[in-house]
Amino acid sequence: MMSAEQNALITQVSAGKPAGNLLRHYWQPAALSIELEGTRPVRPVQLMGQNFVLFRDENGALGFLDRDCPHRGADLAYGRLEDGGLRCPFHGWLFDTQGNCLQTPAEPKGSTLCKRIRQKSYPVVEKSGIIFVYLGEGDAPSFPDLDCFIAPESHTFAFKGLIDCNWLQALEVGIDPSHASFLHRFFEDDDTETAYGRQFRSTSAESDIPMTRVLREFDCPDIAVEKTPYGLQLVTTRTMNESQTHVRVTNVLFPQAFNIPMSSEMTITQWHVPISDTRTYWYAIFTSFTGPVDKEKMREQRLQLYTLPDYLPRVGRENNYGFDPEEQLHKTYTGMGEDINVHDQWAIESQGHIQDRTREHLSQADKGIIAYRRMLVEAIEKAERGETPLMVLTPQEAAHIQGPSTMDGVCASSDLEHWHEVDSRRRAGAPWQTLAAAS
Structure with a gap:
């Protein structure tokens, strides 16, 4: 639990507020x-x-x-x-x-x-x-050499959507690996041919087991959290049998983004940008490590779920998130359709426009959230003292923030570090790496 004063410290973002002052040290999606x-x-x-x-x-x-x-x-x-x-x-x-x-x-x-x-x-x-x-004072920081920024335009796709709650709870759902086994549980597995552009619906890398089945059948993961120069890396393992373990590697890009695998070919880098204390836009860059992104298909898929010009979700608080009790019995765990963004939206919006963290009871599964909040408070305090907070980068520092590495696949239970090799192979074969090597 935390006090009301601590909760206000990390959620309020207007000019003059400590968290607002911190976020103004960084480039913000507009x-x-x-x-x-x-x-x-x-x-x-x-x-x-x-x-x-x-x-x-x-x-x-x-x-x-x-x-x-x-x-x-x-x-x-x-x-x-x-x-x-x-x-x-x-x-x-x-x-x-x-x-x-x-x-x-x-x-x-x-x-x-x-x-x-x-x-x-x-x-x-x-x-x-x-x-x-x-929006800050003085010189703007340098952009890190993240995959989503150095990939060719043909291999990235950007989209956004509105969330009717505070930015912090919108971010924290992405630092919570265990929720996917319940919130995003599907009782049947899709044909992988229809999975393009859809998270948690494709086949795991180096395995014939659909990710939907992994999440459904192995719902008690081990979560390891490591500090990195860019924020945090979370390694989530689900032991499937004596010889196989599913490994999912995700990242927190401080201060307000996460980087996660969407499939074995594509990653999502997603920012959570405060409109105000009680409304947020998520902005995402989808980055392909193989062929060019089918932008038309990706945008068409998402415009079925959001309305222009303000990218408002078609399903949300005002229509009970599409909840269908019959669907909840037979098709999805939530009964709220197949779009996992709706599931996340319900989870975080139902916490209130600003979650009352004085009433929560965190557990071992929340170790990523705990580590991030400590990092956030430390950065706020640094900024208040006039010091340079994490990820306010010089050009030299930015050049060393690369990747980051991700993974969503199956490793031998005897070699859980194998994911590093899988990620290295994928990264080495990326079009921008090939072009750089040739030059």
């Missing part, structure tokens, strides 16, 4: 690149309780500005893209991507007001289908 496609590439963005406007100017440059016009506070998300910037429709004040005021049309000839006006702007960069923004 939108999908595809959200700026079309005839009017302008999007309102709410991030950590603040309101912004994101746009792409006529030359293709990205701008990320405070949303209220510095003249009279009108909403710049309704602005017009013209004359080299974003123009407020109220009085015509014009701002470029750096927040410079280019025009104040109603001012008398010779007025210097424009030169004295500047709208606050923020560094913004586009990577692997996601637009990231840095």
